[in-house]
Amino acid sequence: MRKPVSSEGTGSDGTVGMLVCAAQTGALLAGVVVVESGRTDAYGRPPGSALGLVCVLVFAPPLLLLFGAVHTFVMTMPADLLARAALRRADGALWQWQCGSVVALGAVYAAGLAAVGAPFLCSWAWISGSGALPLLAVAWFHRGERRRGRPYSKGDVWFRVLPAGFLLTAAVMAACGAALGTGAVGAYEAPSPTGEAMRGVWVGEDGRAEVRLQADGRAVLSAVPYGDWEEEGRCDGTGTWSYVPEDGAVRGTVGFDLAGEGCPVGPWTVGGTDERLELYDLFGDPDGGAVRVLVRQGPG
Template structure:
């Protein structure tokens, strides 16, 4: 018999699916559709739907009725109640203690507030001084020569870019900037073929050198790949589409 909607609920427990609390408006399934139930420890409301034939108890009371019904996580009632009670003892005692204390500006709360402000200022000032003094090194992208850029670069989804000496390039499943009429529908296009490449010094004014790839034919526009990574493991990357939520594609060099 279908149950009624309640403002709290937990999903059905089974051997293959653990308990999982659901959002408001979940409808209880029929009692015959699952072996046991989950329930919060203190449900805020009750449901008038009967548990079974001839039963008048609300559904949320079924996990608390003993027998084969257990609360969440499969723990028995005799272990769940003491555990939840123990977790609430210390906070309750602390609140009761604090309520007996008279409020004074230079009491525990005032000293705590001033200590937090002082620690914040110390941390911020120390971080700025350490950065200016060079104690905290800042990241600098590697500076690669034309010879160091030459080689084979691979990315996800089979992307490949071969930068040949002399400025020739070969692309396989390489993402590229879409044409003007396509940029509203897609962040990038996937191209294959040959073209040219050349070093591109800080084209986006971000302090990074890069590589400008021009592919022959009608697939894609000129694409600037920025240099990142390290001297030992350089990378090329492009953020296609929206700068706040675009598609980041990275190429790693696999041969010189």
């Protein structure tokens, strides 16, 4: 005779799942904020403003709780119910069926995301992983109830989960800070190509701008943006180009001499990767202005 599966709820399983999901997502968000605040982006711009951080602190808690509630409804509770239903008909431990249910549900949701272009395996791993800690927390509260002989109230759940969530967030932030300090998670490093690699056709991401850097030092520009804090224009012109390679922390640049053409195009900075070289320029506020990018397409 099969051992009956305990299906009595705490009356607050949903609260447990919501709070734990919100806590783990908040810890992940805090880690991202620490890393991004400690380094410049790929285009040399400093981290976000203090106002952006204030917005995160104000709006993140209610949004995290909302996300936790949705996640509980579509992931944690269905996985728990499926596992208990399976255990009534088959052998095994509850935690084994819970793991299987999370993985199966993750595959279903990942398939839906893959249908709109997301990578299946990556989505499957993230979705399945997101359900592990909430389910463990539900099981932990169930064991605690059996030990106590009475259910936890929702207040008991909040009192226990919130401090644990703060500790998890603090631990993640400390780990990310240590990773930054030791260089394990470093700032973006721009490539340092040779002058020969800079020759060729560079096309803007908007499809309009084009720069031809020829082997004889001549440059042909079509609809290349230029400007300052207040305005931006487009330049068609010819002239010469020169490449200044990276020097320590100073990134490499490509400068143009278009005298007499009426095109005040300044130097463009080397970015991207060795496999996908870019030239970029910042327009507007240096701390958060627009970035114009040219991508190398091939030889000129």
